Amino acid sequence: MGGATGTKHFGVVKPGYHIRPKYDLKKTRGHVKGEHKKSVIADLPLVSMIDMFTILIIFLLMNFSATGEVFFIQKDLKLPDASHGKALESAPLISIVGTSVIFEAEKVGENPMTITENDQNLPRLAAALKQVRIIEETIHPNQPFKGKINIQADEKTPLVYIKRVMQTCISEGWTNINFAVNGTGGGEPQPPAPTEE
Template identity: 35%
Template sequence: MPIVQPGKRPAKRFQSSKIMGGKMHRHLRTGNVELNVVPMVDMMTMLVIFLLQQFSATGEVLYMQKDIRLPDARHGQQIEVAPVIAISAAQVVVSGVKVADVPDLEKDPSQIIAPLTEKLRDEKKRWDFIHQNDRDREKNWKGEVNVQADVKVPFRVVRRVLASAAEAGYGNINFAAMEEGGPAAAKK
């Protein structure tokens, strides 16, 4: 039984009769309100199209930083999920955390970048913790790292990053590059 507002109510047979003159119906509002759903459907269509365009079946492996312009490559393969070392003209970043400034690296004579090596060892410990219950844990560890280096970064800085990665136990190094003739190459 529906909940109704308290007040006078004639018997059902008198509600719409000529005797009451429809006086009881004047104060009632109709519950039917017309709602234009066309704009809502248009908005939902736009959202679905946007989400489909942003969807990646392979997953986002690399976050593209705006201050890094990757070199072009004619031949390559898809990279797998691994820690990312991003080298821009100003700084070296591992998995979103800044570990060194490039101008400071050019002044320092040592070959190994200590904060970078430490951060990569922390990533290895994290991987070990996540996969500690796996049966074939050692077989799965590949020691891969993805390097995302700007085109204008000097090779001596890249060489130091590679040496630091090897020191931390990451021997399989993948370089990120843009596919020649791809969407980013058209932005030149």
């Protein structure tokens, strides 16, 4: 039985990677094994945000006013437009709102539907103006009284209400009357009137 001489022994060998699909799905295998996790840290696109900030700042700077708001305007009061007004200066304010005349946040008169001779004067407004004038003359004893006052009213207010307020102001010596208007900026900007100090 020496027939076995020269015969080869085939052992058990590990098979190679012979089962190769036509389309290798490496990524799919990676996902299945959890090898390729997507990073959760995302880059914030800062350039667009800075662009937005810059545009916003330019817009706000163009609207910037160094003088600020001189006084508060009520919501239901629409000032008339004017394009050639001067800068509004700080002075006592009379508001004609609906049926009321308000001086420095205090109601000092009514606007009746029909104006009679007795309604021409506003005694409470006159008393308040007189009091403010005394205070101003006490504070600045060596200066002439300027009599500067601001009036604000809705654009639809009949002029009869404006005139009686003006008459009361003039009778108390407040002759430098300024009407507050909504500046539309159509004309050349004018500086405020020079003040005599």
